[in-house]
Amino acid sequence: MTGPAPLSPTPFFAAMLFDCDGVLVDSEGITNQVLRQKLEESGWRLSYEECFAIFHGKAVRDETARIEAETGQPLTDDWMADFYARRNLRLQAELLAEPGAIATVQGMHALFGGRIACASGADRFKLGLQLQKVGLWDYFEGRVFSGQELARNKPAPDVYLAAAAALQVPTQRCVVVEDSIPGITAGVAAGAAVIAYDKHGQATDAMRAAGAVCVIRHMQDVPQAVAMLMRACR
Numbered sequence: 025m026t027g028p029a030p031l032s033p034t035p036f037f038a039a040m041l042f043d044c045d046g047v048l049v050d051s052e053g054i055t056n057q058v059l060r061q062k063l064e065e066s067g068w069r070l071s072y073e074e075c076f077a078i079f080h081g082k083a084v085r086d087e088t089a090r091i092e093a094e095t096g097q098p099l100t101d102d103w104m105a106d107f108y109a110r111r112n113l114r115l116q117a118e119l120l121a122e123p124g125a126i127a128t129v130q131g132m133h134a135l136f137g138g139r140i141a142c143a144s145g146a147d148r149f150k151l152g153l154q155l156q157k158v159g160l161w162d163y164f165e166g167r168v169f170s171g172q173e174l175a176r177n178k179p180a181p182d183v184y185l186a187a188a189a190a191l192q193v194p195t196q197r198c199v200v201v202e203d204s205i206p207g208i209t210a211g212v213a214a215g216a217a218v219i220a221y222d223k224h225g226q227a228t229d230a231m232r233a234a235g236a237v238c239v240i241r242h243m244q245d246v247p248q249a250v251a252m253l254m255r256a257c258r
Contacts, residue, residue, distance in 0.1 A: 036257035037217065037250070039139035039193040040132045041184055042164075045146055046203040047221055047243070048125045049154045052080065054118055058111045059084065066103070068094040081204025083145050083177055112153060121158035122223075124243035129163050131247055141167035143187040143200075145178040145207070167191065171210075179206040181214035188214070199250055208234040219249045 046052045060075040068091065070078070079087060084107065088099045097103075133140050141164065144151055148170040155161040155168065169187045171177035181195075188195040200211035203221040211218040212235035220236035221243060222228050228239045238249050 036197060037199050037253055038197045039136055039141070039188065039191045039199070040250070041141050041143045041187050041198050041200045041211070041216065042129070043200070043202045043204070043207050044142050044144040044151055044154060046080075046122065046223070047201050048122055048129065048142065048160060049158055050120050050122045051115060051154060052076070054114045055111055058114055059107065062103075062107050062110065063091070063095070066091075066095040066097055081145065081178065081206035083147075083172055086177065108147070108149075112150070115150070115153060116157065119154060119157045121160065122243055124246075126158070126160065128243050128246045129160055132250070133163050135247075135250070139191050139193060140164070141169060141187040141191055143169045143171075143183045145171040145183065147172050178204075179209035179213070181210050184211055184214035184216060188216070199253060201246060202236075205230060205234050208236050212236075217253055219246060219253075 042048055045055070056072060056076050056079065059079060060070055060072055063070060063075065084104065085099065091099050129140070142151060142155065148168070151168050151170060152161070155164055167187070167190060169183050169190070171183035174182040174186060176182045184198070184200060185195060188198050195215040198216040200216040200218045201221060202208045202211055202218055203223070205227070208218050208220055208231055218236045220231035220239045222231055222239050222241060225241055231239050237253065240246065240249055
């Protein structure tokens with residue numbers, strides 16, 4: 025893919041920043057299954073739903089204190105390495121793009137002249153594995169940002185600030201697509217307009233309360249939401 029085109033003064037929104045897990049790729053069920061099993065082996069038994077509620081939109085290490093309290097064991101580098109290895113094997117074998125995500129990325133890449141980025145709380149290896157697995161890497165190469173490499177991960181705004189700075193677009197002119205409350209909080213704190221993706225229709229009120237400007241149920245609805253934002257800023 026070619027690099028971003030020169031920034032035009034209009035329209036107001038000039039770049040799009042995508043979260044990865046649950047937005048571009050349908051990875052969260054896979055990761056949650058692996059994590060739930062790993063935690064159970066360590067002595068903390070959770071249902072799938074309980075595990076998802078605790079860790080959705082977060083890095084595992086964000087809950088270090090709780091994991092250690094519930095398991096009675098330290099969260100070691102070896103524990104994390106085993107989790108990552110199991111997770112990566114499952115992702116490599118099973119991962120699919122989120123329905124509608126590929127066409128949406130292609131459309132937004134064209135609309136914004138290449139000024140799109142992936143800004144995630146996940147580790148960089150996982151981001152590369154996932155984007156390459158589903159055929160999206162070429163759209164984001166050189167514009168992939170991991171919150172784990174910054175001073176603060178989501179819900180702090182750092183990863184979105186870094187992505188916008190790399191695109192040389194003020195965050196106020198960026199649209200973010202997110203599926204979790206920590207991610208929405210991060211995008212809003214960065215000053216971006218956040219489109220929330222609520223695939224199961226169970227978090228719409230909470231997403232709006234967190235600051236999302238609109239909530240969609242399908243990734244193919246992103247272009248329509250962006251057009252709405254563009255019209256609102258005329």
